[in-house]
Amino acid sequence: MTVAASISPHPHRIVFLDRDSLIASVRRPAFSHSWEEHAHTRGREQTVARLQGASIAITNKVPLRAAELAQLPDLQMIAVAATGTDIVDLAACRERGIVVANIRDYARATVPEHTLALMLALRRQLIAYRADVEAGLWQASDRFCLFGHPIRDLAGSRLGLLGYGALGKSVAQLGRAFGMQVQVHNRSPIQEGGVTQVSLDDLLATSDVLSLHLPLTEATRNIIGAQELARMQPTALLINTARGGLVDEAALADALTRGVIGGAGFDVLSKEPPLPDNPLLNLRLPNFILTPHTAWASGEAMQKLADILIGNVEAFERGVPVNVVA
Structure with missing residues (x-):
């Protein structure tokens, strides 16, 4: 299932690759953008196809390796909806000038x-x-x-x-x-x-x-x-x-x-x-x-994660990125 929303003009195209991985209210960034979200994304071909023309990718567990990044010339930022960043080729992102930000301090309880x-x-x-x-x-x-x-x-x-x-x-x-x-x-x-x-x-x-x-x-x-x-x-x-x-x-x-x-x-x-x-x-x-990777998944923690996620995207758009790992 794909949900799309847009505001004109569209300086940024934002694509959330695995929205169903986050059970929380995800507010839209407070700047002009287009927004597209997918419940799940599976496989390299689907990942690349969905990110064509996107300047900001949001991913929780969908990998973004060098092979995918090489086919995404418009990508400027990867907002990881998690703390771990091993799904992203950080060296390739540095080579291409792609900012990668993760989530911190949301799961302390x-x-x-x-x-x-x-x-x-x-x-x-x-x-x-x-x-x-x-x-x-x-x-x-x-x-x-x-x-x-x-x-x-x-x-x-x-x-x-x-x-x-x-x-x-x-x-x-x-x-x-x-x-x-x-x-x-x-x-x-x-x-x-x-x-x-x-x-x-x-x-x-x-x-x-x-x-x-x-x-x-x-x-x-x-x-x-x-x-x-x-x-x-x-x-x-x-x-x-x-x-x-x-x-x-x-x-x-x-x-x-x-x-x-x-x-x-x-x-x-x-x-x-x-x-x-x-x-x-x-x-x-x-x-x-x-247990099936649920330690992080209290309702309170997931909502805090969602709020930090969009905060990271907004900070990048303002030119002062935070929680940067690459």
Whole structure:
């Protein structure tokens, strides 16, 4: 489905390639433009066809690589409706003078809350005990409660954060509120009280819960693989609400199956929507939780994202672009 609106004259043609990825009210920019939005866009040919003559492209997850950009001479800006920009060839954009802006600081509540929810569900064995109730085990118990799955408190445990940007800091704040000790591995020094900065080896070996908060780059792809998982404690949890490609999924599936680590909670996979043969899709383990990339998607967060998105477009039109990544 395509919806188009226009105001004359049209100095800018704006095309939103995947409007249905954002459940929010998206106001129109406060300058003269034409607006076209598509529920979904699939494939290189459709992407290029829809962006012909466009000066501003809005995309959440539709890739814009060098091959597409080479066929779009009128494109001046790419407004990414997300924080992650790995779908865009930033080097090609710099070569062509295309401004790329992303969304920042919109998910400081929703992603950390989801992260803590995964931790709590796994440490409290919610999935396992729910399955027991559904199987009738509590009803058949000879006592008032049902044991069988060890429950651990977050209080007093050690929370390890790999990456310490805005979301990592918010997770640290929530972790401290639960009585967790926070330690961080980060590229740059941290000047902040209440946080211990450690090496990656120490983070892996001593964290009771390891939560990932890194962008996906060639340097961070599969940063957690079989060797890293083997360094973790056998009771440790791995939480990933960042990017799917940060973890070797086959290695994680093997580690969970063999009990190398205590459990994992994931909201992201390396390819989304996932392929049927993804090794994490078929895991039926009580110590593994997979949610469909919804950590970011509270109603409040999506509306804030939409507002920032149009603010980025308006700032570009004024000649003072903000949230620029290329």
